[in-house]
């Protein structure tokens with residue numbers, strides 16, 4: 001055999017570092033259990049996108065604490081999903097509640113690996129409330145307290161619980177309204193921009209401790225939040241009713257409303273074909289929560305079929 005070929009076939013000279021582990025492929029996580037053994041808290045996990053995240057995390061082997069203000073829905077979901085899921089009442093805008101939710105997860109399961117800051121409110125949708133000329137300062141404050149302060153408090157208490165183990169993943173649900181103007185009410189848009197900024201800043205600080213911080217920005221998903229906003233938009237009396245409250249008044253969406261909303265979103269989308277569903281947002285959250293994204297931090301994963309990346313002004 002020619003000497004050159006002998007050298008090529010003789011692998012004894014290759015350092016051990018050439019083994020697959022160098023490239024991170026030594027112990028692939030089975031695709032169906034990407035959260036095996038991990039402990040997660042999902043805020044606002046009782047319904048909508050949060051519920052989809054809870055279900056997917058559990059499917060992938062996680063133990064999950066649902067932290068929500070809707071006791072009935074949260075308790076029912078936890079009971080339906082079995083012994084690895086529990087519910088804790090938690091208003092994310094109240095620091096003691098957030099601290100208690102983290103303590104509960106650590107006491108029950110021994111540690112915290114993942115926090116998903118999903119809880120959020122859209123804010124009042126009346127014509128007056130939507131205008132910068134007439135918005136109510138108290139309502140603006142309420143939306144910011146839930147959507148922005150709630151996320152910051154979650155980061156604070158989750159990171160404290162993660163510090164000692166020098167690992168952890170914090171995933172917050174922002175919005176396309178945190179990327180572009182004109183996609184949501186003023187307070188909501190300000191709060192979602194705040195989440196994107198907080199994510200980058202917290203990633204900057206917590207990276208030194210091995211903790212990753214990212215966010216996911218969905219386009220329109222036909223959840224109770226969006227359907228109620230749409231109902232108000234089509235109901236002239238509600239649009240002028242100063243007492244109508246989009247977030248507190250949410251009824252279970254009817255199938256035909258979900259279909260109609262999905263049709264509206266499909267019409268607005270750049271990417272034609274698929275319909276954006278809660279499961280798509282849950283898959284993005286799962287990726288950022290799991291070790292599959294172990295070198296990604298400070299990132300905003302926009303799940304919008306390209307809506308915020310382009311505007312077809314030249315007839316492409």
Ligand SMILES: NC(=O)c1ccc[n+]([C@@H]2O[C@H](COP(=O)([O-])OP(=O)(O)OC[C@H]3O[C@@H](n4cnc5c(N)ncnc54)[C@H](O)[C@@H]3O)[C@@H](O)[C@H]2O)c1
Pocket residue numbers: 043044045046047048049050067068069070090091092093118119120121122146173174175176217218219220221222223224225226
């Ligand atoms: N649906 C969409 O089109 C869409 C688009 C972009 C971003 N988002 C974001 O996704 C997240 C989930 O939205 P959704 O559409 O599932 O909404 P949803 O209203 O259907 O569900 C929200 C959940 O959060 C809970 N919640 C509300 N206030 C809370 C508080 N103070 N503390 C704890 N829990 C609270 C509710 O009880 C509910 O279970 C929100 O942050 C929302 O802003 C939604």
